[in-house]
Amino acid sequence: MQELKQAVIVDTTLRDGEQAAGIAFTAQEKLAIATALAQAGVTWIEAGTPAMGREEVEALRLIVNARLKAIVFAWNRACRGDIEASLACGFEFLHISVPVSDLHIYQKLKKSREWVYQQLKEAVLFAQSHGCYISVGAEDASRATPKQFLELAEYSARLGAVRIRYADTIGRLDPFSTSSIMKYLARYCPLPIEFHAHNDLGLATANTLAAMQSGVVFASVTAAGIGERAGNAALEEVAAAMKEIYGISSGIDIAAAKKIGCQVAALCGRNIFPYKPVIGTAFS
Numbered sequence: 001m002q003e004l005k006q007a008v009i010v011d012t013t014l015r016d017g018e019q020a021a022g023i024a025f026t027a028q029e030k031l032a033i034a035t036a037l038a039q040a041g042v043t044w045i046e047a048g049t050p051a052m053g054r055e056e057v058e059a060l061r062l063i064v065n066a067r068l069k070a071i072v073f074a075w076n077r078a079c080r081g082d083i084e085a086s087l088a089c090g091f092e093f094l095h096i097s098v099p100v101s102d103l104h105i106y107q108k109l110k111k112s113r114e115w116v117y118q119q120l121k122e123a124v125l126f127a128q129s130h131g132c133y134i135s136v137g138a139e140d141a142s143r144a145t146p147k148q149f150l151e152l153a154e155y156s157a158r159l160g161a162v163r164i165r166y167a168d169t170i171g172r173l174d175p176f177s178t179s180s181i182m183k184y185l186a187r188y189c190p191l192p193i194e195f196h197a198h199n200d201l202g203l204a205t206a207n208t209l210a211a212m213q214s215g216v217v218f219a220s221v222t223a224a225g226i227g228e229r230a231g232n233a234a235l236e237e238v239a240a241a242m243k244e245i246y247g248i249s250s251g252i253d254i255a256a257a258k259k260i261g262c263q264v265a266a267l268c269g270r271n272i273f274p275y276k277p278v279i280g281t282a283f284s
């Protein structure tokens, strides 16, 4: 078994977490969550999607201006309008996401792979011309071939991206397939990989741990595991399991992470087993 040496948490409670049906945080709640995450030792915070419009931009400006002890970054499609919206919030690190599977490129977007690459190139160069650092997101990577993912990673590396996200967008992986795919990709990928799991089959945390065991360093998580459909890997579960099972600290205060999980769950009107239900207003 490969020895797990390093783990870095990338929290997306305020981006994928807020994509969960029925969840919309206020600007003050977003600022409180981001502040609590930074205080708990989370160093990467995906704070939102500026392209969503005025209310999101106002909330994101509050978070950027809070100068938290974390790298706070924004989610973008590979298009100039999204990048301009992120720049207007003051972000210096941008995540630019593109589909990588045939299914998403040809069936969902009805575009070509060449189009995706051209969009990505223009978006990355535009953002870099404004001094931004970039990570690239490979949407629906688990339904793409490893070769398609690696080609995107190589292209992104040539453009100067610093990291690539492997998204199991529909939550179709299990820990065994995750492990064999990630061992292969971690070996050949020119960029550090961030693993982004979805919990459709209840395997998001298990898959994230399998990815970390297989050479991946960055784990994408959300507080209480909230997120699109069945959600994502839970921050408090991943951080605690890293510590308890593998003895890796990931720099996160586990008690603080559990508290944030409970508070976020309470804000969303959910109770998360096995933590105690939180009564009253969270973050008050």
Ligand SMILES: CC(=O)SCCNC(=O)CCNC(=O)[C@H](O)C(C)(C)COP(=O)(O)OP(=O)(O)OC[C@H]1O[C@@H](n2cnc3c(N)ncnc32)[C@H](O)[C@@H]1OP(=O)(O)O
Pocket (backbone or CB within 6 Å): 019, 049, 051, 052, 053, 076, 077, 078, 079, 097, 098, 099, 109, 119, 139, 169, 228
């Ligand atoms: C897999 C994921 O989880 S992706 C996460 C996306 N985020 C969310 O869903 C958050 C909530 N969503 C929103 O607020 C909105 O959908 C937004 C702000 C993201 C987009 O809003 P709109 O621009 O109005 O959406 P709309 O569906 O019209 O955009 C589609 C356009 O984006 C383009 N597009 C979609 N994905 C990408 C991409 N990754 N890169 C470049 N362009 C893209 C499409 O080709 C289409 O272009 P066209 O209008 O020229 O045909």
Ligand SMILES: CC(C)C(=O)C(=O)O
Pocket (backbone or CB within 6 Å): 016, 097, 137, 138, 139, 140, 165, 167, 168, 169, 170, 196, 198
């Ligand atoms: C936008 C990306 C990273 C995403 O949430 C997904 O594909 O699951």
